Amino acid sequence: MADQQSGSSTSAFVSSLIFNLIIFAIFISIFIFLRNKYTNVYRPRTLNKTLPDHLKAPPLSDSTFGWLPDLMTRPTKFVIEQTGIDGYFFLRYLLLWANVGFFCGLILWPILFAINATGGGGQSGFNIISYANNTHKWRVFANLFLSWFFFGFVVYTIYVELVYYTGFRHNLQCTQFYSSLPSSKVLLIDNVEEGLLFEDSLRKLFPAAQKIVISRDTKEAQEIWKKRNKLINKLEGAFTKVINKCLKKRSKIEKQIEKGKEGYELPTTEGQITSYMDEKKLPSYKYKPIIGKSKKVFNEGIDEMNEFNTKLNVEQTKIKESPETLDKLGSVFLEFSSHLELQRAYQAVGYSEHFKTSRRYQSFLPEEVIWKNVDIGFVARKSKRSGAITFLTLMIIFWAIPVAVVGCISNINYLTEKVHFLRFIDNMPSVLMGIITGILPSVLLSILMSLVPPIIRWMGKIGGILTLQQLDFWTQQWFFGFQVIQVFLVTTCTSAASSVVTSIINNPSSALEMLSNNLPPASNFYISYMLLQGLSISSGILAQIVGLILSFIIGRLFDKTPRQKWNRDVSLGSPSWGTLYGTFGLFTVIMLCYAIIAPIIIAFTSIAFLLIYIAQYYSFVYVSGHTTDNRGRNYPLALFEVFVGVYLGEISLIALFVMQKNWACVVLEAVWLGLTVLAHLYFRYLFEPVLDTVPIGAIEGNYPSEDFGKMQIKNVGEDYFVSDESGGDFKQHQSSSDSLTGTNKSDYKSDSFNGTLEKKATLSTRYDSNNGNLNSNANENYQSPNAGLDNKLEHFPAFDQVEEDFQKKQNLKNHGYSNMASNFGSYIGGDYKKGFRYAMTWFFRPKEFLQYSDYRPYMPDFWTMPISKSLTEDVVYQPPEINEEKEPILWIAEDKLGLSKQVVQLCNEHGVKCADTDAKYNEKAKVTVTEESYPPGYESTIMY
Template structure:
């Protein structure tokens, strides 16, 4: 009987070992390959581009990867937080922090649950439970051992109570760190920090004068205008110029190859024109319309068409301000404080008018097609996108449910004899099919979604790329929880109990309660896949390796493509990265009390993913500049795991009729709801705005005394917003410092008589707000526990300024943008689009120079500067042509990274 039960139920130790060995071998292979090839000179562009690629700004360059593997690993483990923040940016820093926190929580959960719950579960007398499942909740007999559930519920109170406090602490930390960074000189002076986007602007205010009347301190106004013809022509010119550039370089390479072939046959070709080396019928061509259009010579047609478009576009650009206005605008202010005040003001008495408002949008990330949306269009599009997402979730449940059944397919073989052959497979192969295969299939299914979800976010009306990623984060998390967790859990549990439910329908609830922990075996496999296989692949950079070693040779057929692939680094798409690991956190939390064994595999997965991401964010990827917006959403999404655990455990207690645990669990659920609601009320207003005291402190600390009456105090009549001369940054009169503690605030603020303020703070007589002095304020010394439980004291803004903003990078203002250039920053790109430059490689025959000269004569800009075709001959006498590019200063298509 025991042997039969063992075959029917539970995940065997053999399957577990098989999964660990398989994934461990993959991890070891990837890791060894990474350590062996990363330091070769030709591979440094793949594994450590931020240490030397010239397009990376100096302040963002990192040290080379240590050659010694031990030093490399130790360096990642011991890297201080302030350095991680500087090298990975706010988004990257908070992502790896998220992984690090839940690595710690899962390890703490193992130490907390295992010594108590493992013995309680393992000594339960529920029948039919064997293998690793004896360590789970289902081993306790709900009919005769319900008193044991008090241990589970009391442990839940302590464990989840601690997690709730950690989530609160992290939100406080996030808000304070975000505020000190966004009010630092490096950020506060950026154009994006001083610019708001106003949507659905009513017609009476849709003029520069009208918008200036709504706000004070306005420096520039950009009204979005209907420029359909201009945009179409610019897009057409861009496509044609790409075709022309590809065709010119392809033609030259074709000419060189023909010459080499002729020389090999002893038939030298002389000449300095393309026609001397390439027949007219071999020249690049394309159709004007897909499939049915007329075929034209690409170079001749594009040369003539681009020249005409240049004139037409220049004419339209010169009169762009006469185009009819659309219903949105960008407004730049003299100071960040003024922009924040305008952002937080309700601008119009009608609902949905002059709203929504956005701040911090960079010019290069604007989704211009959504800038024109009327308020009702935005609502309809958002509703339509949400409806489509809901339908997609339902549709996606079918293949995901099938994947879930595979993990427990042996339970169906008894009722479906035609599946009986599966039981005859070797144990190792059976373990791979039922454990590893479903995890792989699920990962593949989920990898197909991001493109669809980002398109839905764009359709929903997101005004910028960062907002698209932020919306995608919500969509993708819903998919992850519903498909990867709920559907898979239900289908996996159902297949385990369907045979018995068919035989005895009245036992359904008891069976589901007993067998729910069985689904945890699938997630152990999923954690092993995500925690062992993925980090190894991420370190090895498999996709970039393939692109550079194989596909790059095929597709990089112009100097521009070659140079761009090598010199322009990607940043991370957080909208689909955060949800994957937030969902893993949800799974770990749900099963923490049901099957505590999951926690050790979750901790291993989070730790290894932490190492992989920290390495790549430090050495490979450029930091994104989305200002950490994904972290608080991930924190709130973590509540999903807490709720699901508490509801699930409550259901299990109800099934077992354990009334004491039911009451205690219901109270815990109520406490969680209370904490969640009040956290949102307290924190949400601080997630998108900068408080007044922070923006004022930033202005004072940067030496802006424009609102000081000259007598050592702020005048009571100082306007909060007014003439821009009050706030305009005049470098001749301001003296920014490199360190905040160099500022003596006592010389700037006079404190009211009778004030009881001491070294703990200073009161602004005008606003009544605390103006803290980092030099004189320091929290009292305390042990680690006291520092942990008092985040408002030990993670306050002035403490974080001193401990996290240690690099001069944060305290240096960016170079001031010339007024004429600044005046065009938020205009539509088509308005400022320059005539394209066709970049052709030089060649030994001088054909590239000849082609460039002909293009210039036809009115199309072209050059061969800093690009050439390098010809190498192998031992067999075969000549190989490669495109080479010159130094950064010589490259004609690079003008530097603009950081607005």
């Protein structure tokens, strides 16, 4: 029995390695052989017609393995342009911890492997080089001092990355492109006092607001809009099905006539549906299954569609012409003429007595608002949020049961002595035992965890979250916590406890000692887990098995209408950043916690990070679409979550020292834990106030690198509202920014641009100098505090002066250097060709590199131009049931019999728009969509 137990980790590792290598080889082979054949699955971003030209992925080498160096030698500017700012920072996260792992491993391994291997603990397999094999009490001081180095380096790395992100985020939002986006000029405030829900009152508080929209109760319109959307799908599906049946019946009649069979003849009116189908057999529909009322598609469905259009038009007219007839919801949207004015208002809201119970939001588009939560008041929001938190907390508790079972399976061979019905396991061959203890738990755990994110997102919406960005942050925080508790703590504890349960029952007094000896071997489970993630999951991302299934099975079975087929062709799957960071944040926690206890885990975690980096990099550039723009905000959240891994690593060491009764090490490690807590609190104090805001100095071209603008933000917030003693009202402080930045007034000019990005059918962008004045619709009653300066200057210094500085400072022009060859230089933000000294300077003095010119080499070229007014003039921050004024056009396919023409005519006669363009029925009566087709009434949206 002992021999089997001691060898279980080795057999589990070998079984996991072989199994995952086989899966890796299969998936990579699928990718290599199918990549060039099915470009719609493996390279959809190269030809996708809905993408702007600058977002279409460039061609990649067609050779078997040439794609890898071709992809990995792209410059950072390419990565940001193709993957988006969120994709760039996620890839940076993966590469960061792969680098940290390899660098620290080279220092830790020679020392810890030697000490543990000669520790005399009698362990075997990977356990021989873990803490469990070290029985010498004073040798553990090596673990102590190396933990100081390792955790100290990790904490300092977090600081460097927070500095880098903060500077990048601030300068990114000051580029002409980002500052001209509608999302950079709109402020949402919820739970506004009832007495302030008047345009005059709000304008006194925010005189710079160009447009003020007070949210109204549009539930009636929303219900009509939802039903209309459902009816569109039902009608298009029914029309397609009817024409399909008619064509098949026609084909059958023709074949029977060709065979000379009697009793078959073609109808005299070929273009009539009733010539092929009995009117009683025409399809019907209902909104609710079983209990819903059934209605005929012809003509009740068409009439109902017209009725919905009429009702929705009435509701839209009511809110525009007589908004006072609708109840106010307590939320307001404030649109400003520039990003500068938005930032002033955003920074001030938190300092106003009027908005103590309000939340403030910026950097979102109308389609990123969860409109059903806009009408939730403060009390209801608190109740719903508490309910969502309670539900997820209970879910974590009860989810521990199946996860604990998985943890026990990883060491199930230790339980056979007391659990009699499991004794048959003792007779299993080592290969099968390795599969049970190595592969099965990892697969089961991955399946369990994949079920969690959708539930978390659903509860976030129920809990009152207002924007998709905030929903992503909510998902990341809860999923990360869920993973740490379930996958790490529960699995580790149950795995370690199950391995010694028999010994503890026989000798309870030795429980602490036995747990200390068996906690390090629990890392064997995570070695198998990392093999699964690093080999199988990364290759699975490349193989696109799900994409193949959706394209060739699900699509062919369920996509019947032109719209469904068109959506399948052009839709790009979008990553959920909250889910991705939560998933791979666990990897970091595992690596940090076991780095000193079982240092071999560093190698497997770093390799997993690197393989997943390559797979995700390819996926973001060539497969995935650009999802909700969080502007990289998940990245600093993930960096703060790394402290969880540091704490767990330090606490685990303290626990092991306590179990060994090595009190000197306990005290010294506890002191280091205290220093880690202080560093964490300091980072929160330093960075949290500046992550979501942009200091005025950054906008004016004089970045406040001393404190990242923290003091400026505080001063703007406190000075924005000034009480008017005569009337008790408020007015905006007119000189707030002038006294803050220390910048000469003549150095500032508000946002006015000469270049633009022009809209095309596919949202391609090109230079156009005809739409430069973005402030032409500014509020006539408001005079900018810098209005007198605007006419004196011809250029905006935040872009012109720093551009000149950048040209002076950079030693190399844009070039295609290798990210792999320069990963360390890229990681710290520098250019490796500038030398190791430059890289070290950036790493050890990061605050010296926070100006726009330091980040300019990595920013896409199109960020230097503002977005076209043609893309922004129609952006309205209203719910879709109010904003969508155009009546929808039903889309069906054209057929050779003219049946579609009858449907189009019938719809038009009943006041419903319908078209049969850009789609046809083929010889097999299947719908096909033309290559250059667009749904009738299609309107492009902003993509970047």
